[in-house]
Amino acid sequence: MQDVWQLMQQQSWFFLLTVGLVSLCIGSFLNVVIYRLPKMMETEWKKECRVILGDESNSQQASKSTFNLITPRSTCPSCNTQIKAHHNIPVLSWLLLKGRCAYCEAVISIRYPLIEMLTAGTSLWVAWHFGATLQALLYIVLTWALIALIFIDIDKMLLPDQITLPLLWLALLAAATSITISPADAIIGAAVGYLSLWSVYWAFKLLTGKEGMGFGDFKLLAIFGALLGWQSIITIVLLSSLVGAIIGSAQLTVQGKDKATPIPFGPYLAIAGWLTLFYGSALKDWYLNFLGV
Secondary structure: OHHHHHHHHHOHHHHHHHHHHHHHHHHHHHHHHHHHHHHHHHHHHHHHHHHHHOOHHHHHHHOOOOOOOOOOOOEOOOOOOEOOHHHOOOOHHHHHOOOEOOOOOOEOOOHHHHHHHHHHHHHHHHHHHHOOOHHHHHHHHHHHHHHHHHHHHHHHOOOOHHHHHHHHHHHHHHHHOOOOOOHHHHHHHHHHHHHHHHHHHHHHHHHHOOOOOOHHHHHHHHHHHHHHOHHHHHHHHHHHHHHHHHHHHHHHHHHOOOOOOOOOOHHHHHHHHHHHHHHHHHHHHHHHHHOOO
């Protein structure tokens, strides 16, 4: 394993090729995570509610069926035929099948290959920018997790703790092992990231009686604070707010929805934080110039 890692460090093309191929496969798995994890959480919530209400017979009946990220095998949602391995090759299978099920010819959403290509493309960008380093590996894992969070939040207005909390601990461990910033800066950054949005949340709720954002957003910003330090928080918040306001307003207008309709903030926060990993100083300068400061 050490010899392979040394080869990757010496031959950048080998590192990029490995990252690209692995990330395509991870992108295929992320499609499963995006679809199944919210359903798993919903099932668990219902089970806990049954236990609290004392309806243990229904709880035991519901727990008999296994549904997780691995079981059951993926099937076509139209004909319920199990998808064979050679029909599940990232991007290639979708192209060869012309975007249709091999059995019933039902249309397969283009979102699946797009997520696979997005995962590979963003991971390659990280690998090219940081080279064959532990920091690159950390940010590649972060990128995979952010893609899952973005699409889950778009679909369900939810940022699962099953993803955000392990990421936060990973960021703190990276600081403790000198991969990113100092442990003190990471802890302060995580605290500032969490408490800044937490404060906004409670101020908005006290003034309006409404919830302006979810607790998952606090944890997501804490992750970036732990990775980049508290100095990055203002850049991420301002950039995500600007992009969210522009894109969110345009989306509501196109869809003909009321401006009071809630929109997920997590995707904008994730994108702003991811870009700050590479271009933090440049983004800060651009934003100040945009405001004329």
